[in-house]
Amino acid sequence: EAQVTQNPRYLITVTGKKLTVTCSQNMNHEYMSWYRQDPGLGLRQIYYSMNVEVTDKGDVPEGYKVSRKEKRNFPLILESPSPNQTSLYFCSSSPHRDSYGGYTFGSGTRLTVV
Amino acid sequence: RKEVEQDPGPFNVPEGATVAFNCTYSNSASQSFFWYRQDCRKEPKLLMSVYSSGNEDGRFTAQLNRASQYISLLIRDSKLSDSATYLCVVKDSNYQLIWGAGTKLIIKP
Secondary structure, eight states, X not given: OOOEEEEOSEEEEOTTXXXXXXXXXXXXXXXXXXXXXXXXXXXXXXXXXXXXXXXXEOSOOTTOEEOOSSSSXXXXXXXXXXXXXXXXXXXXXXXXXXOSSOOEEOOOEEEEEO | OOSEEEOOOOEEEEXXXXXXXXXXXXXXXXOEEEEEEEOTTSOOEEEEEEOTTOEEETTEEEEEETTTTEEEEEEOSOOGGXXXXXXXXXXXXXXXXXXXXXXXXXXXX
């Protein structure tokens, strides 16, 4: 089944403790991105990657890092999480950035930083 | 001003009714347009793309008005299973997706 897999689904952590949220897709998509979703706001892009070893900042990159060493994986790293990073996170992929069709999303990671 | 604006709702609609949502966007150079559906605490899923000439998929009809910069979604004969949040999405000239905050729809029996 074609899908984007995110882990973990839920995570509660303490301020300053490094964490990684994994994202993997099995569709051989070139384009992958991370979003956060907060109440009353649309999804906001954190980082995106157009292909292996090519990443760039989205609208809200502060406090996040990413890497794209393999085409299928695009982990999101929070080196020193803070409470304002408490949010619902989604990873997505599409064949290319300018694909006309929609994006496929992972099931989401609900992160709470205390 | 938000780049993509939607009425947050909620819209409380009886089963079988017709309901319409509008969405406005600010960037006239926007290239493509979508409606996504998001169930509570789940990931967004593509409902339909929106074409310039308007398009229909079963009970769902999407319209685009480039001159007025708005997109609409019409749901006919609404079902209980249509209850969800509907997200308006615009792809700008840099191929970036700009998301509305969503309109919540509640279909009541």
